Amino acid sequence: MQTANNNLVLRKDDYQLLVSLLNGAGRKLSFDRRNAQDLLAELKKATLVHKDNFPEDVVRINSFVRIQAEGMNDVMEFMLVMPDKADIKERKISVMAPVGIALIGFKKGQQVKWKVPAGKKTFTILDVVNDE
Secondary structure (H helix, E strand, O other), X not given: OEEOOOOOEEEHHHHHHHHHHHHOOOOOOOOXXXXXXXXXXXXXXXXXXXXXXXXXXXXXXXXXXXXXXXXXXXXEEEEEEOHHHOEHHHOEEEOOOHHHHHHOXXXXXXXXXXXXOOEEEEEEEEEEEOOO
């Protein structure tokens, strides 16, 4: 398994959507400013790919994702969505949530780290399903 570093891959149209979201963040902040800064930092590292050449196993907006925390048996499953579509009851997590920021642009089999209340945790991306 790979550990995620700077090999972030984004679809060009997703990148443009996220930049537009961040540009509007100052006017109507429906998410944490720190999360916006973290996402912007991730976007700066990304390799942009046209949708026709985008790998099927990379997390993007509207991906269904299965992840597992290192040393844990529980598997988390959810869809990564834009903030206005987020609904925890429907297992739809915002791309602006810390987990969304950590996962977007990384592929099945990679390990990613993100901050949780207990500190930093490592998660493995078990599966990614993209309808498009």
